[in-house]
Amino acid sequence: MPVEIDIEHVARLARLELTPEEMERLRAQLRLILEHAAKVGEVATAEVPPTAWAIPRVNVLRPDEPTPSMPVEEVLANAPEVEEDRFKVPRIVEVE
Amino acid sequence: MTELCDRSASELAELLRRGETSSVEVTRACLARMDALEPHLNAYLTRTDDLALEQAARADERIGAGDAPAVAGIPLALKDVLSTRGVRTTCGSRILETYVPPFDCTPWARLAEAGSVLLGKTNCDEFAMGSSNENSAFGPVRNPFDLERVPGGSSGGSAAAVAAGEAVWALGTDTGGSVRQPAALCGVVGLKPTYGLVSRYGLIAFASSLDTVGTFTRSVRDAAVLLQAIAGKAPMDATSLPDPVPDYVAALTGDVRRLRVGVISEAFGEGVQPAVAAGVRAAVDRLADLGADVGEVSLPQTDYALSAYYLIAPSEASSNLARYDGVRYGLRVEGRDSVEMMARTRGAGFGPEVKRRIMLGTYALSAGYYEAYYGQAQKVRTLIIRDYEAAFARYDVLVSPTSPTTAFRLGEKVDDPLAMYLSDVFTIPANLAGVPAISVPVGLDEAGLPIGLQLTAPVLREDLLLRVADALERELALDLRPPLVAA
CATH class of the missing domain: 3.90.1300.10 (Amidase signature (AS) domain)
Incomplete structure (x- = not known):
């Protein structure tokens, strides 16, 4: 099954800036890998249920006991930019 | 000494x-x-x-x-x-x-x-x-x-x-x-x-x-x-x-x-270096010398495990690695807005293999492809588990080259x-x-x-x-x- 991939669209979804060379290389490599991976369709019939976790657990609960949070300065210590106990980011409206 | x-x-x-x-x-x-x-x-x-x-x-x-x-x-x-x-x-x-x-x-x-x-x-x-x-x-x-x-x-x-x-x-x-x-x-x-x-x-x-x-x-x-x-x-x-x-x-x-020691038959085929196969076989013989009951066992879905893995692992990775966005920790490369900052940060911060897997996973999870790739891979996962269940009904441990x-x-x-x-x-x-x-x-x-x-x-x-x-x-x-x- 030949695979056509809209690399620019996928990169946009992944929030990943790629150079034109990277896009070309990925287009070829992903096609090869996906053609190989598409083999899963040969054996996965409708009757087979999917597995998300090999060792399933249901409703894992622990006692709801409040404990102190991490100090704010430790949480912010690795941040590239901070303002008044908050992570600072550039404007969030996309510039066209 | x-x-x-x-x-x-x-x-x-x-x-x-x-x-x-x-x-x-x-x-x-x-x-x-x-x-x-x-x-x-x-x-x-x-x-x-x-x-x-x-x-x-x-x-x-x-x-x-x-x-x-x-x-x-x-x-x-x-x-x-x-x-x-x-x-x-x-x-x-x-x-x-x-x-x-x-x-x-x-x-x-x-x-x-x-x-x-x-x-x-x-x-x-x-x-x-x-x-x-x-x-x-x-x-x-x-x-x-x-x-x-x-x-x-x-x-x-x-x-x-x-x-x-x-x-x-x-x-x-x-x-x-x-x-x-x-x-x-x-x-x-x-x-x-x-x-x-x-x-x-x-x-x-x-x-x-x-x-x-x-x-x-x-x-x-x-x-x-x-x-x-x-x-x-x-x-x-x-x-x-x-x-x-x-x-x-x-x-x-x-x-x-x-x-009961089951030797996985699929693990000695094409692509296995002869010295590796021989070394593993010789070690299995020593287990037999020690009194283990050695037999052969088949894991028929082995071929599909690799395909399933290279859909499931990158899919989960593409989601997990979304957290590296230049906000809370790690590298930041500035941009005109947050989206451009994130894309530039990730483009500069990740190496080729990580980019490959993020792209692979993002594609496999994207609208229109989810069922054909991720969904099918999860079914193969069930088949792999069934293979092991069948094998472990007959054997206590399984052997292959690593x-x-x-x-x-x-x-x-x-x-x-x-x-x-x-x-x-x-x-x-x-x-x-x-x-x-x-x-x-x-x-x-x-x-x-x-x-x-x-x-x-x-x-x-x-x-x-x-x-x-x-x-x-x-x-x-x-x-x-x-x-x-x-x-």
Whole structure:
């Protein structure tokens, strides 16, 4: 099954800036890998249920006991930019 | 005489208990070995010499007072995807080059509490994605048995450090073979426990449904001791298993009589190096000599496991790695708005393999393709589990080579992702099914490179796995030190 991939669209979804060379290389490599991976369709019939976790657990609960949070300065210590106990980011409206 | 840093943890614990050496002496021996070999191996990304000596001195006090757990005073290395409070943790990536975690991962927290000594953080493939360690942003690790060859991956630094006496033992992580394959290629013991037996809290996530923390040791007994110290339910990880943890050292009886050993037929076909197949077959014969009942078993879906893995792991990775957005930690490359900042940060911070997997996973999860790829792969996962269930109805443990070949040359597979992925073909199924597996060295090939044999057991039967591996290790009585160290 030949695979056509809209690399620019996928990169946009992944929030990943790629150079034109990277896009070309990925287009070829992903096609090869996906053609190989598409083999899963040969054996996965409708009757087979999917597995998300090999060792399933249901409703894992622990006692709801409040404990102190991490100090704010430790949480912010690795941040590239901070303002008044908050992570600072550039404007969030996309510039066209 | 064997230097302190080349001894097993169990031997050292005995010397420490009898007062014949100290943790400080053992730690100094490891640090001296690092001074001598790091220029060649590049196994460490961060050294914690001062911390190690401090912890060693405290361990000596505890040992002197007669209050010391089995792991106390034994110098350890941690793969650099395991969070350590106050010690830089990079995941082998530029995007986390300066990241200093504000908390410890659970396995290290438990070891630290028990008096363990941290030598440093080991090099690895970026975000644990790779089979050769060539995907580290900080240069490849070299194999102590041949510096022109790879140590395997992704936990290559941990494997090389233990093989070369730069650590007595180490922790790594195994998502598709990242403990077992480098253990095989470096001639040490590598154990991947049952999914959930060891808490993943503080293990920086790659593929959450497959990730496990595993051990690198010089003996199977050491693997039992180290696993004992890190196994068991932990409150911060909902997937950690509540089951009681058995006494793993007590399981090392040396007795494998009447134990049913199934040799996986699919694991000796095309692409397997003849010396690897022969070495593994010969070791199986020794198990038969010891009284095990050996037979052949088929895992018919083996071919599809690799395909399923290369959809499931990248899909989970693409989601997990969304957190590296230049906001809370790590690299930031400025842009006109937040979206451009994130895209530029990620484009500059991630290496080629990580980008490849993020793109693969994003595509496989995207609208219109989810069912054909991710959905189908999850069904294959069910079939893999059924394969194991059928096999374990007839056999107690399963045997295969750990990896199809011994250590390959640096650069040999860098440009061919599919060929690289194939080096995990025998290790991936255990991650998909959650079952435990161990790699033990069984000899050298014609070039003097280590061959690893993999044993696989049912869920939570680490006791069985360790018992068979230990019996085999005793029977083979190998001394697989790399020439670099033996000289």
